[in-house]
Amino acid sequence: MRVSLKNKILVLVLLVQVICTSAIQAQGRAPDFVVKAVNIEFISTPEYQFSGTQRRADTREKWMEIETEFEATPEFAEELTFKYYVQINKVVFIGEVTHVDIAAGKGLFSVMYISPRSISRIMEGKGLSASSIEKVSVEISKQGALLAYGSWKPEKQGWWATSPQKPGFLRNKNETPFAALYWSRYEAIKTNIR
Numbered sequence: 001m002r003v004s005l006k007n008k009i010l011v012l013v014l015l016v017q018v019i020c021t022s023a024i025q026a027q028g029r030a031p032d033f034v035v036k037a038v039n040i041e042f043i044s045t046p047e048y049q050f051s052g053t054q055r056r057a058d059t060r061e062k063w064m065e066i067e068t069e070f071e072a073t074p075e076f077a078e079e080l081t082f083k084y085y086v087q088i089n090k091v092v093f094i095g096e097v098t099h100v101d102i103a104a105g106k107g108l109f110s111v112m113y114i115s116p117r118s119i120s121r122i123m124e125g126k127g128l129s130a131s132s133i134e135k136v137s138v139e140i141s142k143q144g145a146l147l148a149y150g151s152w153k154p155e156k157q158g159w160w161a162t163s164p165q166k167p168g169f170l171r172n173k174n175e176t177p178f179a180a181l182y183w184s185r186y187e188a189i190k191t192n193i194r
Contacts, residue, residue: 030073033080033140035150036106037069040130045116045177061116063176064128068110068138068150077102079190080142082110084170085160087135088122092160095170099187109186110138112170113178122169135159 042062066084083096095112102108119128136152137159149157173179174189 031148032073033077033148034071035068035138035140035148036071038136038138038150038152039067039069040133040136040152041065041067042128042130046181048180062119062128063116063178064114064119064133066112066114066136066138066152066170070108070110070140070148070150071106072102072104072108075104077142080140080147080187082112083139083141084112085135085137085139086114086133086170087160087163088128088133090134090163091122092135092163092165093122093169094160094165094167095172097172098190100190102187111173111178111186113173113176114169115171115176118169 041064043065044062064086066086068082068084079098079100080102081096081098084094086093093114097110097112099110114122122128123132133152135155137155137157138150139146139157140148172189173182173186174191
């Protein structure tokens, strides 16, 4: 059986149309991960009840809490990395946390903190308030591929590239006195197995 040139052209046109339609649908598709909000609060160190010698936390000192609300549409994500950028006094403080076992849903949360002592160091002994904070942004990535971006105030992605950066000031929840709290609110954090 011989296929005519007209039929070959028709098949080719249909194939091109299917490919173009698929590409357009993929471009118009909602992203798998979306940052809905980046919020900042100043909170006191939690106090725990225990037996034995009691030492009280200095509740006058506040932690800076940076909370990211996000949505995920894939049924399951094994691992996502959140990179935080916080600009104070023209210096960008960076930190990252890797979350594991993220299920699809809305109202999902990641959090990072800056300790009271780090705040004192950054502010050279002066207090920190929301007006002292210049910019805060978060990137969500998976295996190095950027998936989502969000910021506290509208900011162009990549604003931190031209500022001096300092790692080590931001702490994930497991590195703070808040580690035992709010397990059902925040996504699980990947721990280094030694």
